[in-house]
Amino acid sequence: MTTGQTATPEHFAASASGLQKTFGEGPAAVQALRGVDIDFRAGEFTAIMGPSGSGKSTLMHCLAGLDKPSAGKVFIDGIDLTSLKDKALTELRRDNVGFVFQAFNLLPSMSAEDNIMLPLSIAGRKPEDAWFDRVIDTIGLRDRLSHRPSELSGGQQQRVAAARALMSRPAIVFADEPTGNLDSNSSTEVLGFLKASVKDMGQTIVMVTHDPKAASYADRVVFLADGHIVDQMEAPTPDGILERMKHLEV
C-alpha cells in the first residue's frame, strides 16, 4: 500500500490534520495539542518523541481512537475517526488497530495464547493458522504459549502483547512506551520484534517513547514540543536523537 508522497489521507495507514486537544476549561485549560498535522505511511515504523508534557501521549491517544480531539481530523485506514460513535470506534480499535502498552498489558487469568487471541475472540473470529504460526515464530515463544503472564518475564510478556497487537492484522499498531518497564536486554528483544514485524510483515507501527535508543529502531522520529511537531528525522541514530532532544529541552 506504499503509494508515495502525494497520496490522499486514504493512502496512509493513519493520518491527522489540524489536531487540537484542550483539557479543562476557562483559565485553567491546558492545550496539549496545538494543531498537529502528521501522516503515517503503511509499512513504516515511526517513533514519537518529546519531553514530558509535550503532548506525545495525547497525540497517540487521539490517533488511536482512545481519546476525542477537540478539533481536527484523524483517519485510520481511510476511516474518519472523529465522526464515529463509541460502538464503531470500539470495533475500529478491535479490527484495525493494535495496542502495546507500557504496563498491565495482559489479562492475568489467561494463558499467553489466550491473551494473543483475545482481540479475535472478542470479535468472534477465528485466526488464520498460517498467520498465527508466523506471528508466534516471530516472537519466538511457541513453547510458552500455555503459560500464564505471571510465569513469563517482562520481555516475554511484552512480546506476547505485541503478538496480540498483530494477530488481527491491524492497519496500524500503537505502542506506548513499550520498553518503559523493561531492562535493556528485554527492551532489545521487544524492539527487535517490532522492527522485524515492520520489515518482514509490512506492519505499520507508531511508538511513543522517551528513550533515544528505542527510537533509533524506527524508520523515522517525530519530535513534539508544546503540542507542536517541531522536527523530524529519517533513519535516526541514538546519538543524533539525543542531540536533537537536548536542543528541544533548552
Place this chain on the structure above:
Amino acid sequence: MLKATLKSLMTHKLRLAMTALSIVLGVSFVAGTYVLSDTLNATFTNLFTDVYAGVDVNIRGAQEFESFEFDERPTLPESLLEEVRAVDGVLDAEGSVEGSAAFVDKDGEAIIPQGPPTIGFSWSGTGEEPTNPVKLREGGPPTSPTDVVMDANTAEEFDFEVGDQVGVIVEGPVREFTVSGIVGFGDADNLAGATLAVFELETAQELFDKVGVLDTIDVIAEDGVTQGELQDRIVAAIGTEYDVSTGTQITNETTDQIQEGLGFFSIALLVFAAIALFVGSFIIANTFSIIVAQRTRELALLRAIGASRRQVMSSILIEATITGLVASAIGVGVGILVAIGLQNLLAAFDVDLPTGSLVIGPKAIVIPMVVGTLVTVIASISPARRATKVPPVAAMREGFTVPVTAGRRRLIAGTIALILGIAVLLLGLFGGGDDAASLVGLGAFLIFIGVAAMAPVIAGPLARGIGSPFARYLKIPGRLARDNSVRNPKRTSSTAAALMIGVALVGFITIFASSIKASQTELIEGTTNFDLIVQGQGFEGFPAAVEDAANEIPEIGAAAGFRSGPSRIEGQTVGIQGVDVGAAAEVLNFDMVAGSLAAAEDDGLLVSEPEAEAQGWTVGDTIEMHFQASPPREEEIKGIYERNPLAGNYIMALPDFQDAYTEQNIQLLLIQTSDGLSPSVARAAVEAGLEGFPSVEIEDQEEFLESSAAAVDQLLGLVTALLGLALIIAFIGIVNTLALSIFERTREIGLLRAIGMSRGQVRRMIRWEAVIVAILGAVLGLVIGAFFGWAMIMALADEGISVLEIPYLTLISYVIIAGIAGVGAAVFPARRASKVDVLRAVTVE
C-alpha cells in the same frame, strides 16, 4: 491518624453507603421488631388497664393448673353473689357467665375470625355501664331474652345496626336475636380480632348451659375501701376455695399473658433479624477485605511515614465503628418504618392485630445500635489484621498484594467448625431437652461458619464447574466471567456464602414443608377410614350438638366427634381427646398393641404406643389425671394403640370426658357414610343434615389433605418472606463485591475496551460473573439445606413426620431464580464497568 481515617471515609462515600446498606437492613429488622412488640405491648396494656379500671375485686373458680392453650375454670354457685354483696365495703357485685357465641352474617355465613375466638358473655349488671370490659357505643344493654349486644368491629364490617335481626350460634342451631346495642372493648372496636356477643345474664346462662352458676363475679368497692382491703374481707367471708383477685392483679395477669405471647412473637422475628445480620456480617467482612486490598499502597505509605501496626489496625476498626454507628442509626430510623411494614405483612397473613400509635422505647434504639455496630466491628477485625501485615515497602512497589491467610489453616478451622456444628445440630435434634432449639440454632450457625471458611477451597473448582457452560456457550464475556469468578476464590466464596445462608434456610423450609405434607398424606391415608370431615372455622371447634345432628342423618354409618382438653398427668400437661370409642373405631384404623378399644366404651383411657412406652405403662395400670376445673380422677388404661395422628396420645371414654370437662366443643367430627352410597349423594345428605350449623365446614379426605397442605404452604410463605431480607442483603453483597472489584480491575477492563471489547460485552462479562456467583451460593445453600431437612425429618420420625420428600423441581427453580437475581445484581456494577475510562486505565500514573 483519626483524620486520615475520616478522610478516607469521606472520599469513598459510595463504598460507605453500599457497606452500610447491609447493616441498615439488618438493624432495621431488629429495631422494627422491638418497636412493633413495644407498640403491641403498650396497646394491650392500655386496653386492659382501661377495661378493668372499674373492677376492684374479681372472683373466679380456682384452677388446678395453668395451661397456655386452655383456660377452663370451675363455675361459681349463683348464691355466692349474695354472700359477696353482703360483705362490708362492697358497693356492688355482678356475676357473669361466658362461652362461645358466633354471629351469622346477613348471607347466613358464620362470622368466625381466623385465629381470635368468638366470645359470648353476659352483660354484668343492669345499667348502661357494665362491670365487664365493654363500653356502650350505641343503643342500650340487652333487656330481653332475644337481645344481643355486638362489638363495633363486627357491626361495622358486616353492616349491622341497632334494631337489626342477627343469628347467633351457641350450642345448638342458629338462634335469632335483635341487636340492642353496639359496644367497644374499652376504647378498641373489638378484642384483638375476637367477636363479642353480649346477652342478658339469664339468657347467657341458658345458652351456655350454666343455669344457676356464674363464671366470674366483679366487685366494686365503696369509696375509701382499697382493693386489697376488700379482697381480704371477701376471702374472709367466702373462704379460700375461690380465686379472689384485685382489679390490678387481674390486669397484670392478663397483660403478662399477652406479653408472654408477644415475647414468642418477637423472639421469632428477632431470629430472622439475627439471620439477616449474620448474612450482613459476611458482606461487611468482604467489603473491608476488598478495601484493605485496594488501599494497600495507601496503608504502606502510612506505615512508611511512621504509623505503627496498631495505628493501621485501629484506623480500619475506627472506620468500621463509624460505618456501623451511622448505618445502625439509619437502621433504627428505617426500623420504625419496618414496624409499620411488619404490621401490614402480618395482616396479609390474617394475623389481625390492633393498631395503636407507635411506641419507641429506649430498648428499640439502644439494642439495635449496639448490635449493628458490634457486628460491623467484629466482621472487620480479620480484614483489619490483614491490613497490619502490609509492609512499608509496598508503597514503593507496584502491584504488591497482601499474602492471603494460609489456606490450610482456614481449611482445618472450617472443618472443625463444620464437624462441631453437625454434632451440635444432631445433639439438639435427637438429644431433645429444653435447649434443643438453641442447640439446633448454634449447630446451624457453626455449619455456616465452617462451610464459609472452607468455601475458598471448594469455590474455585465449583465456580469453574458452574462457569464452564458460560465459558463454552457465551463467548468471550462468558469465558472472562468464569475466569474472574475463579480468580479470587476467597472473595467469590464469601460473596456466595452470604447467599448460601439464605438459600440454605429457604431450601430447608421447603424440604421440611413438603415432607410434612407427604407424611401427613401418608399417615392420614394409612390410619383413617373416614369419608367426610367436619371442622369448625376457628380454634374453638363447634358445639357437640353437631354430632347429635350428624347421627340423625340416615345416610351416615358412623360419626365420631373428637373433643379435647388439657390434663396434668405425672406433672406434665397433655392433650386428652374425648370421643365415642365405638364410633371412633369405625372412622379410624386402630391397630391395638394391647388391650381393646371396646373396653373403653364406657370408662377408662386408651393410650398411644409411644406414649405408653415413654411412661412405662401397660394395660390395667391406673393413672391419676388432674383437670383445670374438676377434681382429679383415677383412670384405668384399657388399651394401647399404634400411633395415629388424628387420635393423638390419649383417648378418654366419652362418659368420663363429659364428667371431667365442662367444655365439650368438638374439634373434629369424622363421618363414615353408609356403604354403597355415591360420595356426592352422601355428601349432599350430610350437608343437608348439618344445614343448621353454618359455623362448620365439611370436607372429604382429599379436600382435608389439600387444606392441611395449604396451611403448611402458608407457613412456608411466611417464613420465606421473613427470610427474604437475608436474601436481599446477600444480593446487595453481590452488587457490592462486584462494584468494588470492578474498581480494582479498572485497568484490566480498560485494556479490554482498548483492544476492542464493546460496552455490551463488558456488561455481559460482569453479568455472567454475578450469575455464576449467585448460582454457586444457591447450590452450596441447597446442599446445606438438604442436610438440614434430612436431619430434621430423621429427628421427627417419632412425631409422625417420617417421609423425606425433596421437591427437586422447586429447588432447581431456586437456583434459576438465584441466577436471574444475579442478573439483577449485576445491573449497576455492569453499567459502571462499561463506563470505565479507557484512557485512565491504560495510562501509567
